[in-house]
Amino acid sequence: MTSTDVVVVGGGIAGTAMAYYLARSGIEVMLVERGELNREASGTNAGSFHLQLAIHQLSGQGTGTDRERLLAEARLSLLAYAGWQSLGDELGGDLEVHQTGGWMVAETETELRILYEKQVLEERAGIETEVVTGDDLRERAPYLAPHLTGATYCPWEGHANPLVVAPLYARRAAEKGAVIRTHTDVLGIDVHGSSGARRFTVHTSAGPIDAHRIVDCAGAWAGQLASMVGLRFPVRSEGLHVNVTEPRPRMFHPMIQHIGRRLTLKQTDNNTFIIGGGWPTPTSAGRYPTSWHSAAGNTAVAVSVVPGLADVRVVRTWSGVIVFTGDFSPIVGESVAVPGFHACVSSTGFTFSPMFAEQLAEQMANPQAVSPFPERYSLDRLEST
Amino acid sequence: MTQLDLLVVGGGPAGISAAVTAARAGLRVLLADERPTLGGQIFKQPGPGFTVTDPGAMDRHFRFGASVVNSVTGTGVEVALRTAVVAVEGKQVVLVPDGQAARTVTAERMVLAPGAHDRPVVFPGWTLPGVITAGGLQTLAKTQRVLPGRRMLFAGSGPVALAFPAQLAKYGATVVAALEAGPPPGPVDIARLAGAAWGNVDLLRDAALYRATLLRHRVPLRYRRMVVRAEGDGRMERVVHAQVDADWRVVPGTEEVVTVDILGLGYGFVPSLELMRLVGCSFDHDENLGGHVVRRDEWQRTTVDGVYGAGDGAGVEGSYVAIDEGRIAGLAAALDAGRITHGSALKLAAPARRRLARRRALTAATKRLYRVGHGIYDMSTPDTVVCRCENVRSRDIADAVETTADINVVKAFTRAGMGPCQGRNCQRHIAAMIAARHGIADVPLATARMPVRPVPISAMADHTIEGPGLFLASESTP
Numbered sequence: 001m002t003s004t005d006v007v008v009v010g011g012g013i014a015g016t017a018m019a020y021y022l023a024r025s026g027i028e029v030m031l032v033e034r035g036e037l038n039r040e041a042s043g044t045n046a047g048s049f050h051l052q053l054a055i056h057q058l059s060g061q062g063t064g065t066d067r068e069r070l071l072a073e074a075r076l077s078l079l080a081y082a083g084w085q086s087l088g089d090e091l092g093g094d095l096e097v098h099q100t101g102g103w104m105v106a107e108t109e110t111e112l113r114i115l116y117e118k119q120v121l122e123e124r125a126g127i128e129t130e131v132v133t134g135d136d137l138r139e140r141a142p143y144l145a146p147h148l149t150g151a152t153y154c155p156w157e158g159h160a161n162p163l164v165v166a167p168l169y170a171r172r173a174a175e176k177g178a179v180i181r182t183h184t185d186v187l188g189i190d191v192h193g194s195s196g197a198r199r200f201t202v203h204t205s206a207g208p209i210d211a212h213r214i215v216d217c218a219g220a221w222a223g224q225l226a227s228m229v230g231l232r233f234p235v236r237s238e239g240l241h242v243n244v245t246e247p248r249p250r251m252f253h254p255m256i257q258h259i260g261r262r263l264t265l266k267q268t269d270n271n272t273f274i275i276g277g278g279w280p281t282p283t284s285a286g287r288y289p290t291s292w293h294s295a296a297g298n299t300a301v302a303v304s305v306v307p308g309l310a311d312v313r314v315v316r317t318w319s320g321v322i323v324f325t326g327d328f329s330p331i332v333g334e335s336v337a338v339p340g341f342h343a344c345v346s347s348t349g350f351t352f353s354p355m356f357a358e359q360l361a362e363q364m365a366n367p368q369a370v371s372p373f374p375e376r377y378s379l380d381r382l383e384s385t
Numbered sequence: 386m387t388q389l390d391l392l393v394v395g396g397g398p399a400g401i402s403a404a405v406t407a408a409r410a411g412l413r414v415l416l417a418d419e420r421p422t423l424g425g426q427i428f429k430q431p432g433p434g435f436t437v438t439d440p441g442a443m444d445r446h447f448r449f450g451a452s453v454v455n456s457v458t459g460t461g462v463e464v465a466l467r468t469a470v471v472a473v474e475g476k477q478v479v480l481v482p483d484g485q486a487a488r489t490v491t492a493e494r495m496v497l498a499p500g501a502h503d504r505p506v507v508f509p510g511w512t513l514p515g516v517i518t519a520g521g522l523q524t525l526a527k528t529q530r531v532l533p534g535r536r537m538l539f540a541g542s543g544p545v546a547l548a549f550p551a552q553l554a555k556y557g558a559t560v561v562a563a564l565e566a567g568p569p570p571g572p573v574d575i576a577r578l579a580g581a582a583w584g585n586v587d588l589l590r591d592a593a594l595y596r597a598t599l600l601r602h603r604v605p606l607r608y609r610r611m612v613v614r615a616e617g618d619g620r621m622e623r624v625v626h627a628q629v630d631a632d633w634r635v636v637p638g639t640e641e642v643v644t645v646d647i648l649g650l651g652y653g654f655v656p657s658l659e660l661m662r663l664v665g666c667s668f669d670h671d672e673n674l675g676g677h678v679v680r681r682d683e684w685q686r687t688t689v690d691g692v693y694g695a696g697d698g699a700g701v702e703g704s705y706v707a708i709d710e711g712r713i714a715g716l717a718a719a720l721d722a723g724r725i726t727h728g729s730a731l732k733l734a735a736p737a738r739r740r741l742a743r744r745r746a747l748t749a750a751t752k753r754l755y756r757v758g759h760g761i762y763d764m765s766t767p768d769t770v771v772c773r774c775e776n777v778r779s780r781d782i783a784d785a786v787e788t789t790a791d792i793n794v795v796k797a798f799t800r801a802g803m804g805p806c807q808g809r810n811c812q813r814h815i816a817a818m819i820a821a822r823h824g825i826a827d828v829p830l831a832t833a834r835m836p837v838r839p840v841p842i843s844a845m846a847d848h849t850i851e852g853p854g855l856f857l858a859s860e861s862t863p
Contacts, residue, residue, distance in 0.1 A: 315804065
């Protein structure tokens with residue numbers, strides 16, 4: 001029977017990063033992925049690093065805890081984003097990390113008021129932003145529609161190419177001795193008593209694997225995997241729709257989001273426009289077909305914010321899955337209930353996974369050290385409440 | 386929203402005959418085509434601004450085409466020209482009329498007759514200006530009366546390899562040679578052809594006429610030769626061609642160089658699969674019919690309920706087959722809609738079925754002559770651009786293919802297939818590279834997505850759509 005120290009489940013950015021950092025620490029690791037690498041959320045997100053606070057995600061009036069969580073998360077995104085700046089050097093490849101700056105626009109007076117509130121919070125979190133309105137805005141962003149009431153600008157925001165990161169992690173992991181097995185589906189996990197040398201038997205479509213430890217990096221499917229060892233993860237997922245246009249001469253560099261409507265928009269290195277922002281896709285039997293309704297609605301928001309897009313042609317659409325932890329807190333660390341079972345799962349996983357994976361790999365290399373992860377990241381939090 | 390009994394996509398011979406047949410049976414039919422005129426590629430009518438003052442001066446083929454196009458008149462078929470069908474979701478179909486906003490119609494049934502396009506062939510220099518497909522040359526000649534150059538070499542295979550150079554010679558081009566990749570007809574082929582001739586006199590007479598035209602214009606027709614590469618500085622100046630074996634693989638040491646300003650390519654056609662793939666039809670594979678061929682029953686029903694396939698888009702077999710397949714598809718739509726009985730559908734379909742059987746006998750007889758050799762996929766060098774939209778070279782695709790047999794992954798790694806042509810030019814070639822490297826017979830193409838044609842945002846955007854609201858950090862909902 002195949003055996004290894006650590007089985008990493010999931011070939012997205014979290015899993016490949018785990019495999020890389022574990023292998024770098026000299027830990028024996030095998031990554032299993034049921035399909036191909038980087039085919040789900042890690043490869044189908046738009047690769048954006050949004051630092052401006054998602055204040056519009058606050059439920060209700062934005063309670064104190066909500067705001068504190070948001071601030072903590074903002075500081076964390078800064079750390080994670082800082083890590084991205086040197087990640088290309090670490091992996092010896094071009095991840096196409098660009099700091100382009102980013103706008104978050106408002107179309108109504110109410111939305112503009114939220115922008116001002118948001119800016120105050122951002123100042124507290126140490127994120128550099130400014131609210132720009134009127135002629136100032138027209139001058140600095142002539143491509144934005146004249147009816148916008150204002151926009152916040154954050155010079156630090158940027159993006160990387162999601163198509164290259166996970167595959168590069170996987171390649172470097174393999175070079176450092178990690179074993180990568182694609183087309184290997186996990187069917188079940190046996191948890192053995194603490195007496196034996198092996199704690200887990202991972203049953204896969206390619207045969208069983210004995211392992212001391214498991215890291216659940218299965219993203220949208222992390223909950224299904226966790227349930228195989230009796231844990232419940234607060235993970236949900238949605239299909240979402242993205243539109244891509246033909247290339248056009250450079251119209252703008254910064255990313256553009258909307259404080260009140262679903263829009264993210266950027267012009268890529270290839271000069272195409274990527275228009276997304278979380279418009280839904282119908283779910284059918286595990287795949288997410290794109291829908292005309294979302295394309296028509298999403299492009300309507302885009303063209304009302306950037307009128308110059310009117311004659312640009314959409315050449316393709318894609319859909320991906322987006323992962324949410326129900327409470328927006330990551331699920332990272334080792335389970336108390338099932339020792340040896342680890343997880344590295346988060347909302348906004350593209351931004352956070354490299355950082356969390358590195359931290360978790362360090363923790364796994366030195367299990368005696370104090371966990372760097374706060375209680376709210378706990379794998380067991382649904383059991384304990 | 387418009388409610389249709391039948392939407393026919395494609396205004397070529399198959400689509401026209403399906404629409405007319407179904408309308409006669411009482412169905413409310415909309416016939417949509419991207420072009421400004423009906424007729425498809427084969428019966429392409431002169432473009433806007435051109436008028437045929439003397440139909441007698443046009444050839445028999447043109448007159449037949451015009452009669453097919455005119456058969457729509459008075460049948461009650463609603464025709465939407467310059468209109469692309471870009472998305473299908475269940476019975477909802479999105480149409481984009483050129484320069485206007487998209488509109489959605491509800492169609493109970495759909496005949497997909499999208500036709501075929503030139504088989505893209507990847508070889509060094511294929512992207513140079515001056516290298517043009519048979520279809521492109523034909524469009525220029527038929528709709529604009531324009532020839533893009535003076536000295537032409539024509540290279541291809543199949544009946545088209547004869548037809549196009551003959552037509553172009555008539556338009557006044559100097560065709561220095563026509564290269565046919567297949568073998569010259571031998572006694573066995575002639576015997577087979579004679580056996581299949583009954584009922585196919587027109588086709589054989591056409592072939593004879595093309596040959597005679599070539600002879601009259603002193604165009605040498607050379608068998609078993611293919612283009613190896615096109616060369617030139619910024620545009621095509623020279624073509625290197627060589628002898629090939631039965632599998633269309635180049636025989637070393639047989640290369641010749643010829644100086645021309647136009648290289649016309651006619652290595653057959655491949656079905657336009659986008660809509661059939663989008664709605665989820667099943668396919669079979671026959672390289673001689675253009676590769677992926679939509680699976681259908683004796684009534685042209687695909688594996689998707691209410692969707693029928695007809696004409697070259699359902700396997701490239703030419704306009705005569707297209708007309709009859711269209712007729713059967715139209716009858717099937719009427720039958721399935723309960724407008725005609727099974728008995729009368731059978732009776733009405735019988736003559737078309739008899740003709741189809743005869744055409745297919747001829748196809749079988751010419752199979753040895755016009756078989757597509759696998760060497761068609763072996764002509765690129767590592768440096769050759771395979772995806773011309775994104776400028777991706779063969780070596781980069783080969784690197785990706787080393788790590789995966791999934792064309793979607795190759796696309797994500799290399800960007801090949803992400804451009805405005807939506808993979809029409811490169812996808813089959815990449816699939817063939819995967820097939821060769823991984824020993825897979827039939828490599829699935831990339832996931833089909835709408836829109837199947839590029840759509841301007843002004844046509845796509847619908848400002849009446851209410852957004853889905855913003856993501857909220859709510860209570861845990863595992």
